[in-house]
Amino acid sequence: MTSPRTPAPDVSIVVPxxxxxGNLPDLVARIGGAMAAQPLTFELLAVDDGSTDGSRAQLRELAAATPWLRPVLLARNYGQSSALQAGFDRxxxxxxxxxxxxxQNxxxxxxxxxxxxxxDPGVDMVSGWRKDRQDAEISRKLPSRIANKLISSATGVHLHDYGCALKAYRRPIIDRIRLYGELHRFIPSLAKEAGARITEVPVRHHARTRGVSKYGIDRTFRVILxxxxxxxxxRYRQRPLHAFxxxxxxxxAPGGLILLWLLVLKLFGHDIGGRPLLLVGVMLVLMGAQMIVAGLIGELLTRIYHESGGAPQFHAEEYMPEHSLKTAPAPAHQAREATEIVA
Structure with a gap:
């Protein structure tokens, strides 16, 4: 296993x-062969998510002979999002x-x-597009197409293939996002929220030859939730009152109009006590009031969260031209920060 004291590599590859x-020996060998053909140094963080088939022991054996392989062994099966986050943290x-x-990638x-x-300095994330996907049409391709269209239209991040795991990022983008639950499906959306500029490139895709797929058609319904x-x-993380x-x-509003109409009828002598419309109006007004109160509570919690040092409300970089750095030298600690920003 690579020691933390070794120089930091150029590329960190995270594989849940x-x-x-059955795939691990070939996976490690093929990643090593692909990276050997280019000049960047690299490390492979293989995150075992509580496997029960001997994958953990296999990773230990491979790491003993592969200095750039860093196994990360989770205590149990936490899910793909947690496995990716465990790799991102390292x-x-x-x-x-x-x-x-x-x-298959x-x-x-x-x-x-x-x-x-x-x-391309204008790109922070490159997402793979399995243009010629080698999967069964009904069980994999159709649900994926439905999910891609739903996510693209709802989030405004228009990609052909949200489900392709082969993606590349600049490190600051990874440092700004946190994964939990099953948010790994929405990494491009989270990256956009973190300020990433995203593009998509076609990549190759292969049919599975070993192991069993962990996905099914029920995945589409979970994606909707x-x-x-x-x-x-x-849209509403910073302003929950606008949502609720x-x-x-x-x-x-319609509940109030209903009650106002019934009040007018009452003033003209009509009996409104037995009308179902009265109950509808009262229920709508009460439900509306509850939602508004929930929004106010959300605003209070958001305020408390940010004022107590929670996640930043925005991400920004300060541009400093080289001539300004030369003419107005800053103190030592500020100079180091400025150099990092400009770089």
């Missing part, structure tokens, strides 16, 4: 693993690459994604 013992490179362990495409990051969370997170309060007003 769950019961892939990356040391200035570029971060992710891919699956089933060898092509390791030889990793340099292609890295080259795009190196040559997670998508609600992501849309709320992207807006819904509350939409409920309370």
């Amino acid at each position: 693993i769950y019961n892939e013992v 990356v040391r490179g200035r570029y971060v690459v992710t891919l699956d362990a089933d060898l 092509e390791p030889d495409d990793i340099p292609l994604l890295l080259q795009r990051l190196q040559t 997670d998508l609600i969370l992501i849309v709320f997170f992207m 309060g807006g819904l509350g007003l939409w409920l309370a």
